[in-house]
Amino acid sequence: MRKVVIAGVGMTPFGISEKTNIEMFSEAALTAIADSNIEPADIQALFFGNCLGGFEEGQLHMAPFAHSAIGLPISAPATRFESACATATVAIRHAALLVGAGVYDMVLAGGTERATVMSTPLATRTFAMASHALYESPTGITFPGVFAMAAYLYAANYHIHIKELKLHMAEIAVKNHYHGAKNPKAHFQKEIDTDKVLNGMMVADPLQLLDCCPFSDGAAAVVIMDALKAKELVKKPIYIAGMGQASAGPLYVQKNLTRVRAREVASQAAYSQANISPKEIDVCELHDCFTIAEILAVESLGFYEFGKGYDAATKGETRLGGKVVVNPSGGLKAKGHPIGATGAAQVTEIVEQLRGEAGDRQVKGAKIGLVDTLGGDLGTVCNLILRSES
Amino acid sequence: MRKVVIAGVGMTPFGISEKTNIEMFSEAALTAIADSNIEPADIQALFFGNCLGGFEEGQLHMAPFAHSAIGLPISAPATRFESACATATVAIRHAALLVGAGVYDMVLAGGTERATVMSTPLATRTFAMASHALYESPTGITFPGVFAMAAYLYAANYHIHIKELKLHMAEIAVKNHYHGAKNPKAHFQKEIDTDKVLNGMMVADPLQLLDCCPFSDGAAAVVIMDALKAKELVKKPIYIAGMGQASAGPLYVQKNLTRVRAREVASQAAYSQANISPKEIDVCELHDCFTIAEILAVESLGFYEFGKGYDAATKGETRLGGKVVVNPSGGLKAKGHPIGATGAAQVTEIVEQLRGEAGDRQVKGAKIGLVDTLGGDLGTVCNLILRSES
Numbered sequence: 001m002r003k004v005v006i007a008g009v010g011m012t013p014f015g016i017s018e019k020t021n022i023e024m025f026s027e028a029a030l031t032a033i034a035d036s037n038i039e040p041a042d043i044q045a046l047f048f049g050n051c052l053g054g055f056e057e058g059q060l061h062m063a064p065f066a067h068s069a070i071g072l073p074i075s076a077p078a079t080r081f082e083s084a085c086a087t088a089t090v091a092i093r094h095a096a097l098l099v100g101a102g103v104y105d106m107v108l109a110g111g112t113e114r115a116t117v118m119s120t121p122l123a124t125r126t127f128a129m130a131s132h133a134l135y136e137s138p139t140g141i142t143f144p145g146v147f148a149m150a151a152y153l154y155a156a157n158y159h160i161h162i163k164e165l166k167l168h169m170a171e172i173a174v175k176n177h178y179h180g181a182k183n184p185k186a187h188f189q190k191e192i193d194t195d196k197v198l199n200g201m202m203v204a205d206p207l208q209l210l211d212c213c214p215f216s217d218g219a220a221a222v223v224i225m226d227a228l229k230a231k232e233l234v235k236k237p238i239y240i241a242g243m244g245q246a247s248a249g250p251l252y253v254q255k256n257l258t259r260v261r262a263r264e265v266a267s268q269a270a271y272s273q274a275n276i277s278p279k280e281i282d283v284c285e286l287h288d289c290f291t292i293a294e295i296l297a298v299e300s301l302g303f304y305e306f307g308k309g310y311d312a313a314t315k316g317e318t319r320l321g322g323k324v325v326v327n328p329s330g331g332l333k334a335k336g337h338p339i340g341a342t343g344a345a346q347v348t349e350i351v352e353q354l355r356g357e358a359g360d361r362q363v364k365g366a367k368i369g370l371v372d373t374l375g376g377d378l379g380t381v382c383n384l385i386l387r388s389e390s
Numbered sequence: 391m392r393k394v395v396i397a398g399v400g401m402t403p404f405g406i407s408e409k410t411n412i413e414m415f416s417e418a419a420l421t422a423i424a425d426s427n428i429e430p431a432d433i434q435a436l437f438f439g440n441c442l443g444g445f446e447e448g449q450l451h452m453a454p455f456a457h458s459a460i461g462l463p464i465s466a467p468a469t470r471f472e473s474a475c476a477t478a479t480v481a482i483r484h485a486a487l488l489v490g491a492g493v494y495d496m497v498l499a500g501g502t503e504r505a506t507v508m509s510t511p512l513a514t515r516t517f518a519m520a521s522h523a524l525y526e527s528p529t530g531i532t533f534p535g536v537f538a539m540a541a542y543l544y545a546a547n548y549h550i551h552i553k554e555l556k557l558h559m560a561e562i563a564v565k566n567h568y569h570g571a572k573n574p575k576a577h578f579q580k581e582i583d584t585d586k587v588l589n590g591m592m593v594a595d596p597l598q599l600l601d602c603c604p605f606s607d608g609a610a611a612v613v614i615m616d617a618l619k620a621k622e623l624v625k626k627p628i629y630i631a632g633m634g635q636a637s638a639g640p641l642y643v644q645k646n647l648t649r650v651r652a653r654e655v656a657s658q659a660a661y662s663q664a665n666i667s668p669k670e671i672d673v674c675e676l677h678d679c680f681t682i683a684e685i686l687a688v689e690s691l692g693f694y695e696f697g698k699g700y701d702a703a704t705k706g707e708t709r710l711g712g713k714v715v716v717n718p719s720g721g722l723k724a725k726g727h728p729i730g731a732t733g734a735a736q737v738t739e740i741v742e743q744l745r746g747e748a749g750d751r752q753v754k755g756a757k758i759g760l761v762d763t764l765g766g767d768l769g770t771v772c773n774l775i776l777r778s779e780s
Contacts, residue, residue: 001491020524046637054444054519058527061474061520064652064769068639074655077635078770079480082470084451090469094484101391101491129444130451134410137448245467247436249458262454265464379454380468 001100003227003390005237008036009348014218014336015187016116021053021062024219025112026069028344032108033070036223037233040071043223044104046078047095049087049111051340055126056114072108082340084130085289086375087111088220089343089382095224096240096384105229110221113338123215127339130376132250144204144212146377147290150257151206154292157258158307166206169291170197171313173210173333176288179320180330182360187216187336211291216336220344222351227390236355241368242274242385251377262381263300263374271302274385276368278302281324281385283353283363285346286372288331294318297372298326301383325363328353343373347384354388391490393617393780395627398426399738400611404726405577406506407607411443411452414609415502416459418734422498423460426613427623430461433613434494436468437485439477439501440730445516446504462498472730474520475679476765477501478610479733479772485614486630486774495619500611503728513605517729520766522640534594534602536767537680540647541596544682547648548697556596559681560587561703563600563723566678569710570720572750577606577726601681606726610734612741617780626745631758632664632775641767652771653690653764661692664775666758668692671714671775673743673753675736676762678721684708687762688716691773715753718743733763737774744778 010031012024019027025048033040048063059065067078081091088111095109115123128142151169155162174194180186192210200209230237244266248254254261271277278301286301288294298309303324312318318326329335329349332342350369352358371384400421402414409417415438423430438453449455457468471481478501485499505513518532541559545552564584570576582600590599620627634656638644644651661667668691676691678684688699693714702708708716719725719739722732740759742748761774 001493022524051450052444054442057523058519059523060441060472060517061766061769063473064637064639064766065522067637068643072637074636074638074651075659076637077480077656077772078637079484079635080472082450082472083453090467094469094488097491097493098484098487101487101493103391103487103491127450129448132455133447133449134412245469246464247454247457247462247466247468248464250455253458261464266467269465376451376454379451382467 002102004096004100004240005225005227005230006222006347006351007225007230007234007237008032008223009351010035011185011220011345011348012218013185014216014338017217021050021057021112021114022066022069025066025221028110028219028221029070029108032221032223038106041073042106043072043108044076045107046072046076047081047091047107047109048078049081049091049340051082051084051087051113052126056117083380084375085287085339085342086373086380086382087340087343089371089373089384090245092222092343092347093243093245093382093384096243099224099226105226107224108221109224110344111340112219113340114217115215115338116217120215135250135252143377144207147292148204148207150296151292154258160310162206165310166198167194168310168314169211170194172291172294173197175313175319176327176331176333179328179361180334183330183335186330186334187214188334207290213289213332213337216338218336218338218341220341220348222344222347238351238354239387239390240384241387242270244269245382247380248378254378258296260296260300260378260381262378266381267301267383270383270385280368281370282366282368283325283328283350284370284372285327285329285349287374288327288333289337301372320361320363328358328361328363346371346373350386354386392492394486394490394630395615395617395620396612396737396741397615397620397624397627398422398613399741400425401575401735401738402608403575404606404608404728411440411447411502411504412456412459415456415611418500418609418611419460419498422611422613428496431463432496433462433498434466435497436462436466437471437481437497437499438468439471439481441472441474441477441503442516442729446507473770474765475677475729475732476763476770476772477730477733479761479763479774480635482612482733482737483633483635483772483774486633489614489616495616497614498611499614500734501730502609503730504607505605505728506607510605525640525642533767534597537682538594538597540686541682544648550700552596555700556588557584558700558704559601560584562681562684563587565703565709566717566721566723569718569751570724573720573725576720576724577604578724597680603679603722603727606728608726608728608731610731610738612734612737628741628744629777629780630774631777632660634659635772637770638768644768648686650686650690650768650771652768656771657691657773660773660775670758671760672756672758673715673718673740674760675717675719675739677764678717678723679727691762710751710753718748718751718753736761736763740776744776
């Protein structure tokens with residue numbers, strides 16, 4: 001396989017937008033194309049992510065319309081991916097596999113979501129369709145409920161009082177808002193404190209409002225390129241050193257909600273391909289859809305032993321300046337979560353970090369970054385390891 | 391790239407089913423896996439197609455749940471594709487690209503749709519979301535309307551009276567029902583005559599009821615394999631000799647509705663890769679969502695010059711025994727059209743034809759077959775060329 005890089009990235013501001021999914025994606029895509037010093041006509045395929053377009057805008061089959069809006073050639077096929085929250089990461093992984101294989105030299109990949117056209121309760125109910133429709137949805141469970149159960153189970157498994165766990169979870173929200181306040185594209189650019197988290201509205205016990213990420217509008221896109229081609233075009237290509245994707249079916253086949261098996265398998269594949277250990281990761285964008293989700297992730301990704309990752313934010317170890325900076329963008333929690341765009345935004349953040357272009361939220365000397373995206377209630381995980389050098 | 395084959399195929403009966411999308415897909419998938427002489431544990435990835443699951447069953451993120459139902463390993467990622475009617479063909483193409491590249495040796499790909507949970511008018515309206523939501527849907531257009539316009543334009547362009555064109559279109563319906571009557575898995579297994587077509591209910595002038603394919607329930611799946619591995623496992627692996635996929639945006643960028651530009655580009659890529667000309671195709675499954683669509687397809691695929699393909703069925707040239715047999719399965723028209731499954735069913739038919747296992751509808755001596763699937767209103771086309779020998 002050839003070496004593959006991210007040559008360019010683009011991202012809209014995340015938050016509330018008046019634009020359509022296709023308009024937002026075009027904005028991000030044209031930015032990524034310009035950032036790569038190429039033209040739309042150079043793109044050989046579009047790997048397009050969107051999750052709820054049918055419900056948001058009555059728009060299916062969005063990929064060829066985005067393709068046309070960007071001005072891509074007819075010979076560059078446009079393909080839509082949907083893997084719940086992991087949609088864009090999965091699209092990027094497949095694009096990178098095909099560039100690595102020599103099928104394409106230059107591919108555009110990313111995603112878009114216009115989630116705020118629905119109210120938060122309606123969006124929550126709509127997105128709960130990423131749970132199993134026969135065995136989970138009829139119980140009335142939505143994603144806050146799934147992660148609330150995981151929090152109680154975590155507390156029970158590791159003999160931590162739920163009140164103590166909630167305090168550490170609140171510290172994760174505080175950290176990610178601290179990071180988000182330094183990100184001019186974040187949905188929430190405002191710091192909060194633990195009192196605010198713990199006094200918030202209860203969403204699904206023990207998760208309070210600020211334990212939950214928002215639904216956002218936004219798009220992000222990246223250009224994936226053969227490394228040799230990219231060297232001629234851009235100053236700082238970022239190498240894709242390892243990738244993994246794994247699937248673990250509905251909740252009833254999960255043995256332990258606090259161990260995300262698909263993540264353990266996917267991240268192990270990525271570490272193995274990159275030939276590194278978790279200790280070598282300088283910066284990580286991971287799937288903090290809820291504060292407890294960040295705890296589960298830092299453990300499954302190997303930064304902490306199981307049962308030992310819950311107080312990482314409290315100790316400052318995952319904050320800017322810490323040993324492994326987690327979600328310097330603000331994460332889903334503060335940067336926002338436009339479902340189908342999220343993975344591409346995580347990649348964009350890591351690329352900017354590894355280029356040294358992350359401004360106030362720059363992780364000093366970052367050389368190796370990890371992207372982690374979880375789809376649905378533990379059904380899909382996709383991981384990418386990026387490096388500033390090949 | 392390595393040589394890639396279809397090692398096994400599986401398909402449910404098409405029609406009206408009480409089963410869920412996941413149940414139907416599992417049935418097709420386990421048949422394809424058994425047909426390949428392997429076990430679910432041997433599968434390294436699932437490329438899963440579904441179009442309207444969110445509307446049919448309130449089910450998004452269906453791929454990992456299908457993955458679990460079939461019993462695939464966690465390390466075999468499940469990825470959903472959606473390219474309107476071309477969904478499964480696009481999934482199969484990407485699977486074949488990655489097997490060819492050596493990323494995987496054995497991949498399961500296909501699709502499922504449970505379209506009849508909606509009434510035909512509701513399904514038509516829902517599926518019209520594969521038109522452009524800003525520029526087409528607000529006009530009230532649905533797919534019968536798009537193809538009705540194409541029929542009038544065809545008649546005008548080539549100076550054929552619409553009444554004459556309708557007669558030739560009816561002959562296509564008659565032919566495909568004649569084929570479907572020989573297919574024990576077809577939605578409609580009953581012959582019709584031109585009188586019945588021409589006296590049918592008007593749907594979108596000039597298209598009458600029997601000019602239109604039905605919405606169906608059903609699933610189909612194939613196992614894509616490295617050719618060397620397959621030789622050890624199955625007697626008649628069918629080679630993927632050429633592939634093409636292309637995208638041409640919304641209707642307002644189409645220069646001429648009777649020339650499907652994405653098909654011209656995609657099929658040319660497939661012919662070129664297979665190093666054959668259209669004349670060498672013995673059997674073709676193409677996208678006859680409406681009778682006029684078959685006319686457009688036989689021309690864009692190169693079987694007939696533009697403006698010369700309209701009376702192919704009337705002359706018997708595309709019927710069993712003709713020079714290029716088109717839609718021996720009955721096509722979308724008679725076999726049925728479970729949207730997300732259609733491409734995989736087309737591949738299944740061609741594989742059975744090239745193996746010489748197509749029973750009463752066998753095309754004698756068929757050695758080279760073509761699959762053609764159109765997604766949306768000309769937005770996506772995906773073509774595959776299959777051969778019985780490498």
